[in-house]
Amino acid sequence: MIPLSYYIGLSAVLFVIGVVGVLTLRNAIVIFMSVELMLNSVNLSLIAFSAYSGDPSGQILVFFVIAVAAAESAVGLAIIIALFRNRLTVNIDEVNIMKW
Amino acid sequence: MNLELVLFLTLAVAAVTSAILMITRRNPVTSALYLVFNFFVIAVLYLMLRAQFIAVIQITVYAGAIMVLFLFVIMLLNLGEDKLAKWKLTSAKSIAALLGVALLIEILYFAISFTSSSPMPRKAESMGTIEAIGQVLFSKYVFPFEMTSILLLAAIVGAILLAKKNLNDKA
Numbered sequence: 001m002i003p004l005s006y007y008i009g010l011s012a013v014l015f016v017i018g019v020v021g022v023l024t025l026r027n028a029i030v031i032f033m034s035v036e037l038m039l040n041s042v043n044l045s046l047i048a049f050s051a052y053s054g055d056p057s058g059q060i061l062v063f064f065v066i067a068v069a070a071a072e073s074a075v076g077l078a079i080i081i082a083l084f085r086n087r088l089t090v091n092i093d094e095v096n097i098m099k100w
Numbered sequence: 101m102n103l104e105l106v107l108f109l110t111l112a113v114a115a116v117t118s119a120i121l122m123i124t125r126r127n128p129v130t131s132a133l134y135l136v137f138n139f140f141v142i143a144v145l146y147l148m149l150r151a152q153f154i155a156v157i158q159i160t161v162y163a164g165a166i167m168v169l170f171l172f173v174i175m176l177l178n179l180g181e182d183k184l185a186k187w188k189l190t191s192a193k194s195i196a197a198l199l200g201v202a203l204l205i206e207i208l209y210f211a212i213s214f215t216s217s218s219p220m221p222r223k224a225e226s227m228g229t230i231e232a233i234g235q236v237l238f239s240k241y242v243f244p245f246e247m248t249s250i251l252l253l254a255a256i257v258g259a260i261l262l263a264k265k266n267l268n269d270k271a
Contacts, residue, residue, distance in 0.1 A: 001219050002108050005211050007149070010112045012207035014119055014138075016200050021123035023196030029174055030123070030131050036166065037119055037135065040142055043154075051149040051228075054221035056236045059228060062154050063237065066161050067248045071255030073166050077173045078262035084177050085265070 007048035014041035028080050028090040032073070039069050108148065115141045128174045132167060139163040150220075151228035 014037060021034030043062045050058025084090055115138055122134040139162045146155035226232060237245055 002105060002148075004218075006108060006112075007145075008211035009208055010115065010145075012204065012211055013116055015207065016204040017116070017119040017123060019203060020196055020200035023199065024193045025123060027128055027179070029128050029170065029177075029179065033131060033135050033170060034123060036162075037122065037138065040139065040162070043158075044142055044145060047146055047149050047151045047154060051151065051220055051224045052218065054223040054227065056227050056232060057240075059151055059154050059233060060236055060241050062151075063157070063233070064244060064248065066154075066157060068251065070161060070166055071251050073169060074255050074259040075262065077169060078259040080173060081177070081263045090177065090179065 004048055004052045008045055011041045011045035011048070014038075014044070026091050026093055028083070028092050028095075029077075031092065032076055032080070036069065036073070039065060104148070108145075111141050111145055111148075115145070128179050129171065132170050132174060135170075136163050136167045139167070146228075149228075150224050150226075153228055153230045153233045155228075 018034045018038035018041065021037065022031050025031050025034065043065055046058045046062050046065075050056065050062075080090055083095060087095055089095070118134045118138040118141065122131045122138065125131045125134065139158060143155045143158040143163070146152075146158060
């Protein structure tokens with residue numbers, strides 16, 4: 001029997017890898033993939049909590065997270081396409097017109 | 101060491117390795133493929149937690165639909181390695197690494213101090229089937245489920261509008 005804290009620990013490690021990816025990477029698409037990784041790590045902890053507490057609500061929440069992630073990636077990638085069309089780059093260092 | 105723990109540790113190492121490889125590759129296509137592998141590993145972890153339905157939609161929606169969309173955009177924009185600047189250690193990156201380590205210590209502290217060692221309840225064995233999920237989804241959570249359709253419709257309209265060549269184009 002695997003303790004619940006092992007799943008939470010794995011989820012934490014994956015989440016931190018996603019955070020470091022978002023903070024260090026410069027390619028907008030790979031930053032976006034890191035966000036997906038963070039969403040997945042949270043889903044993993046939700047499923048683990050759901051299974052160990054015997055409550056299916058956690059799995060329903062993961063279902064909705066996946067639906068929202070699908071919508072988010074469609075809109076986000078459309079923004080990246082629009083960005084590339086205007087600036088011919090997806091490097092976020094060169095896209096700083098909204099920087100204060 | 102029992103078999104379940106060996107399987108968990110193998111999957112955990114595979115997930116962490118593929119995640120680290122994902123954020124360190126220079127080519128975005130390679131990163132995307134490592135992320136697909138990571139999603140498959142997490143789907144197997146869902147199966148270990150008896151969440152069969154979520155494991156299946158993880159593979160079909162995440163690894164299938166979303167990552168194909170990512171690969172499609174990467175190849176549409178034709179992003180090679182040459183378009184990206186060489187990796188170099190900047191102060192921002194070292195601060196990011198420090199923040200990452202601090203966050204990891206914080207979360208792991210709570211994960212380890214979470215000492216509830218109660219085993220998985222018997223109810224969890226049949227909780228993740230499509231039948232059980234559908235029962236809850238279409239009774240207790242039917243309103244959020246219907247709202248999801250509006251969200252997806254808004255996303256479709258938004259994606260088409262954003263990716264259109266010229267916003268003032270009528271056609």
